Amino acid sequence: QVQLVESGGGLVQPGGSLRLSCAASGSIFSINAMAWYRQPPGKQRELVAGITKIGSINYADSVKGRFTISRDNPKNTVYLQMNSLKPEDTAVYFCNLADTSGRRYWGQGTQVTVSS
Numbered sequence: 721q722v723q724l725v726e727s728g729g730g731l732v733q734p735g736g737s738l739r740l741s742c743a744a745s746g747s748i749f750s751i752n753a754m755a756w757y758r759q760p761p762g763k764q765r766e767l768v769a770g771i772t773k774i775g776s777i778n779y780a781d782s783v784k785g786r787f788t789i790s791r792d793n794p795k796n797t798v799y800l801q802m803n804s805l806k807p808e809d810t811a812v813y814f815c816n817l818a819d820t821s822g823r824r825y826w827g828q829g830t831q832v833t834v835s836s
Contacts, residue, residue, distance in 0.1 A: 721747035722825045724815045729830030736834070737803045742815030742827055744796040750820040754791060754798040758811035758832075765814065769800060782808075805834045 728740040740756065755770035769779045769789035777789055788801040798815065815827035 722817060722819075724817060724825055724827035726813070726815050726827040726830045729813060729832045731833045731835065732805055733836050734806060734834055736805050737801070738805065738832060739802065740800040740813055740815075740830060740832075742798045742800075744798075744817050744825075748796060748817075748819070751796070752818045752820045755816045755818070756789060756798070756800045757814045757816055758809075759814065759829075760808070760811040763811075768813070771798060802832070805832075807834050810834050 722744060723746050724742055724744050726740065726742045728738060730738060732738050751773055753770055753772045756768040757765050758768050759765040767780055768783055769787055771777050771789050771791050779787060786802065786804045789798065791798045810833050812829040813832050814829045817825045
């Protein structure tokens, strides 16, 4: 009963910036964490950044210093600000919500393409 609606993907040149948004709705009882994953073409899905209910944050080493995850709790929304984008950041980016029971919900994915 939880839906995740993503937006903000697109085509950007190397060095550019993009901000992804993910809004959660539905029968949300309790959010443990929200996160962004990505799946480059031909590769497995990987964790990019996560933020817990209390605000603890972690990033993949590959994006540290370039990406920033944040949240708006009243809106049940998580953001991913992506700066200094590189071609290797090209992937489908997925929003994920983990509730306190351990269940996980996924967004539909949004394409980010970094190319000149």
